[in-house]
Amino acid sequence: TDLAHIRNFSIVAHIDHGKSTLADRLIQATNTVADRDMKEQLLDAMDIERERGITIKANTVRIEYEALDGENYVLNLIDTPGHVDFAYEVSRSMRAVEGSLLVVDSTQGVEAQTLANVYQAIDANHEIVPVFNKIDLPASDISRVAEQVEDVIGIDASGAIAVSAKTGEGIREVLEAIVNTLPAPKGERDAPLKAMLVDSWYDPYLGVVVLVRIMDGVLKKGDKIKMMQTGATYPVDRIGVFRPKMENAGELGPGEIGFLTASIKQVRDTKVGDTITHEKKGCEKPLPGFNPSIPVVFCGLFPVDSNEFEDLRDAIEKLALNDASFSYEMETSAALGFGFRCGFLGLLHLEVIRDRIEREYDIELITTAPSVVYHVYMKDGTMQELHNPADMPDMTVVDHLEEPRIKATIMVPDEFLGDVLKLCQDRRGIQLDLTYAGSRAMAVYDLPLNEVVFDFYDRLKSVTKGYASFDYQMEGYRADNLVKMSILVNDEPVDALSMMVHRDRAETRGRAMCEKLKDLIPRHMFKIPIQAAIGGKVIARETLSALRKDVTAKCYGGDATRKKKLLEKQKAGKKKMRQFGKVDIPQEAFISALKMD
Numbered sequence: 001t002d003l004a005h006i007r008n009f010s011i012v013a014h015i016d017h018g019k020s021t022l023a024d025r026l027i028q029a030t031n032t033v034a035d036r037d038m039k040e041q042l043l044d045a046m047d048i049e050r051e052r053g054i055t056i057k058a059n060t061v062r063i064e065y066e067a068l069d070g071e072n073y074v075l076n077l078i079d080t081p082g083h084v085d086f087a088y089e090v091s092r093s094m095r096a097v098e099g100s101l102l103v104v105d106s107t108q109g110v111e112a113q114t115l116a117n118v119y120q121a122i123d124a125n126h127e128i129v130p131v132f133n134k135i136d137l138p139a140s141d142i143s144r145v146a147e148q149v150e151d152v153i154g155i156d157a158s159g160a161i162a163v164s165a166k167t168g169e170g171i172r173e174v175l176e177a178i179v180n181t182l183p184a185p186k187g188e189r190d191a192p193l194k195a196m197l198v199d200s201w202y203d204p205y206l207g208v209v210v211l212v213r214i215m216d217g218v219l220k221k222g223d224k225i226k227m228m229q230t231g232a233t234y235p236v237d238r239i240g241v242f243r244p245k246m247e248n249a250g251e252l253g254p255g256e257i258g259f260l261t262a263s264i265k266q267v268r269d270t271k272v273g274d275t276i277t278h279e280k281k282g283c284e285k286p287l288p289g290f291n292p293s294i295p296v297v298f299c300g301l302f303p304v305d306s307n308e309f310e311d312l313r314d315a316i317e318k319l320a321l322n323d324a325s326f327s328y329e330m331e332t333s334a335a336l337g338f339g340f341r342c343g344f345l346g347l348l349h350l351e352v353i354r355d356r357i358e359r360e361y362d363i364e365l366i367t368t369a370p371s372v373v374y375h376v377y378m379k380d381g382t383m384q385e386l387h388n389p390a391d392m393p394d395m396t397v398v399d400h401l402e403e404p405r406i407k408a409t410i411m412v413p414d415e416f417l418g419d420v421l422k423l424c425q426d427r428r429g430i431q432l433d434l435t436y437a438g439s440r441a442m443a444v445y446d447l448p449l450n451e452v453v454f455d456f457y458d459r460l461k462s463v464t465k466g467y468a469s470f471d472y473q474m475e476g477y478r479a480d481n482l483v484k485m486s487i488l489v490n491d492e493p494v495d496a497l498s499m500m501v502h503r504d505r506a507e508t509r510g511r512a513m514c515e516k517l518k519d520l521i522p523r524h525m526f527k528i529p530i531q532a533a534i535g536g537k538v539i540a541r542e543t544l545s546a547l548r549k550d551v552t553a554k555c556y557g558g559d560a561t562r563k564k565k566l567l568e569k570q571k572a573g574k575k576k577m578r579q580f581g582k583v584d585i586p587q588e589a590f591i592s593a594l595k596m597d
């Protein structure tokens, strides 16, 4: 296809504003998929995505459209994830296309992720077509949304298209706007091959599949290609396009988006953002690089049943093959046995991986409290990254600690603003900005990531009855008064329960933890102190009193069957205990204690 007849675009939106539904409608309106094959939300391939209604991996589809001018166009849509954890995936997909549809739910208006995502599109120099969705609903208010788009985002909304992705109203206008408003890609067919590696994933039948955008030159089957960043070379087995199923093609020329397979062993061998060229007569300068996405949240994953450790290893290795942003290494915990310390892009990423292990591999997991990556500056002038509170060096050799901060943007109806400000303040937030647009406020806060990874999002949802939206970006590291808090049961430290906290909040957290454990650990024949400590100093303490000798004493020696039942129950309970020093701690105690509130 010649460049003038290609349009490449993405759709940016806040979650639930109708991105996937609109994509489905565009596919359907152009007969890309036969009606009988049309499933709702075609682009959300994975089950878990469909179930949760979120798009995790960027997906792509090539649409052929005969426009009102009588010409045939090829429209390539790259679908982008809407959640903050995957902001990096959004940014790289944006570099592969020239324009965006900005979808805003006209019953809701501009939300935090609308902003975050549209700014990425603006950064990538996109032409942007605003699309106001859900006009079939009575609460739809197009003029209000148009005003917001102009005031809050600062782009012209005069060319906005009102649609209902549900009924199909306005879909033809969207297709025409893609052709008429978005620019055609540029590129030279005769130049050496220069292609962007946009994404890659593991396909059980084809091996690693690489999504590419051709900038210059032509890519053909059998070509010897070279990844400029890694230097690795491969013969290309297959190239093709997505409609949305994979379809082989003879070649991909400038401006086109498609896939290639070569004998690449694992997803980790492909670096997203890398430049692909020919091994011989390659291009000289690579495309400007990307910053790879790095894990920011770490936690331990342990099998509830320690016999399942090998199964867990297998599951984690398989998942990692397909997800280069997920990291893991083996970890041993005195309390929880063998497991893995895993790194994630954010909490959603963590949840998705944990769910998949539990569901697809049928392994029950204990997840330890999520922790961020601290920078530990030693007295000798070196710096260590701390991924696990259990590895915290002794304070006597530590000079100071730094923690990651984020810039959070929260949009909320006025009536809830007070609660949101209080929540941010409680979490050691520093207000950077507060503005109003209509009856909504936009608060921008500098917050420690550590205070956000626990349950910030849940709290925000609950204090605003679900009306707030939230987005964040990493802002670098800052020193603060941070300490490691250990939990001791019967004077033995329980490694899986230690955590990093701000000094000012240590007592409160420590007390809460001790109280919780006191309820969760069964009584023993002896008294058990449960303590929270910083270094050698105890900051909170509870005591679990001793059990009287005979567990069946309270049965008054009467009913024999009842007595037997009680003893059996006690025995069964024992099995699920972890021996800790002289104390047995039941599995549920870890699970509940680690669920922070």
Ligand code: GTP
Residues within 6 Å of the ligand: 013, 014, 015, 016, 017, 018, 019, 020, 021, 022, 053, 054, 055, 081, 082, 133, 134, 135, 136, 137, 163, 164, 165, 166, 167
């Ligand atoms: P993520 O994939 O989570 O980012 O969400 P999304 O933006 O893709 O939203 P999705 O297409 O899943 O739509 C969210 C909900 O809105 C679904 O229940 C849709 O059925 C509904 N919806 C989408 N478009 C319309 C519309 O035009 N009218 C009405 N009434 N509902 C719509």
